[in-house]
Amino acid sequence: MTVPAGARGTTTVAPRAVRRIAERAAAEALPDGGSVLRGSAGVRGNSARISVGVRLPYPVRADEAARRIRERAVARTAALTGLSVPRAEVRVDALSVGPAPVVPGAVKVAPGQDGGRPGPRIRAERRVPAAVLAALGAAACGLVLADVLTVRFGGAPAGWRTAVLDWAATHGPADSAVRIAGAVAAVAGAWLLGCALLPGLRRRLRMAAPGPGVRAALDRAAAARILRERALGVPGVVRARVTVRRRRAGVRAGVGYGDPAEVRAEAVRVLGAALLELGLARPPALRVRVRREAGLPLPEPVATVEAAVEPAEAAAVEGPGAARRSDAAGYAAPGAPRNGGEA
Known part of the structure; x- marks a missing residue:
């Protein structure tokens, strides 16, 4: 059937x-x-x-x-x-x-060394500009079409069309209103061309693609959160603020205990390895700044019988090449015996 x-x-x-x-x-x-x-x-x-x-x-x-x-x-x-x-x-x-794993010594490798190559950038869809332009174009075309059909079937032209034609007949390129309208149209046209030609999505970092036709990107906010978690896992770091840009990643860390220079060296090692683990096509340059947190008690200085040692100043290291100030005698933990006495 x-x-x-x-x-x-x-x-x-x-x-x-x-x-x-x-x-x-x-x-x-x-x-x-x-x-x-x-x-x-x-x-x-x-x-x-x-x-x-x-x-x-x-x-x-x-x-x-x-x-x-x-x-x-x-x-x-x-x-x-x-x-x-x-x-x-x-x-x-x-x-x-x-939890932050134990990170071995960071080894600098070129992006894509494991076989992946930087893929093309992901282009923004720009739905809002496209929707606004389509709505304006549809409204303008609808008004013109309705007026043309009205005139075609014997009706009178719309008042707005006759007013526009009369105004255009009495104003030339030398008028200020015409110049301002032309400047606005030029700016709008340049903006639309930029939306059409530029890829956009500046807040995403391009990742190394494992093969052709695959595009991947990592949001900069997600990369900053990952680096912050790694920075807080470094011994001695009690506070961390991370900003990630396309070419540079900046970390400001507050040191609660320990030598700031040693804490900074460990943070550079851990964060450098974390940047390589992100799989970025071009890992940003890392810049780490550490400083002693205000309000935390400084360790007491150690004094010997032969010579007294003056209290040391709080050390602060900001970036590579910064000077490190310390006393020759070092520090003892709070509550340790002083002047060679017994506890």
Whole structure:
């Protein structure tokens, strides 16, 4: 028995179902400690577009993990829904930082030395400028079309169109209003050209891609949080403030105990290794500044029987090459015996 084509019906997969399938497929490819935060999907005809935001554990190669998640989500979504998935987007929205591991001596390696190469920059979608321009263009074209149709069917032209034509006939390029309008139009045109040509997303750091066609980027705020966690794990550091830019990473650390010079050397070693673990195409230059925290008691000086030692000044090291001031005799812990006496 053959059913007529008009009575066979159609099968429609809702975007909500596609989103659920994509999220479940992404969860299957996540490394241990990762989780799916959110997802979205859109269906148009026989194709679907999916987007998944995930949280990854640190340290992990975010580009390789995102590639596995994307491939798994595309394959499972296409197999279970029967739709083609021409585009899938995986966003690493957060990193879960565990306890700081014991970091060996940092070894400087060139970006991409392990086989990965810097991929092309991810371009911003710029949905707001595109939506504003499309809305203005649609409104202007709709007004003109409505007025043209009105005149075509024997109606009178709109008052705004006749007013614009009369004003343009009586004003020339020498008028101030025309010059101001031209300057505004030029600025708006330059802004639109910049939005179309420049990649944008300046707050993301480009990562080394493991293969062609893979693009990965790390948010600067996430990189700063990771470096701050590593800095707070250095013995002696009680406070840390980290700023990450495209070419430089600055760390200001407060030292609560210990020699500031030794604390700074350890912080440089740990943070240098952490920068290499981020997998960036061009790791930013590291600049570490440490200083003694105000309000904390200074250690008491040690004095011997032969010669008395004056109290030492608080040491402060700010950047490479800074002078270090200390006494020759050193310090003793608070409560230690002084002048050679017994406790």
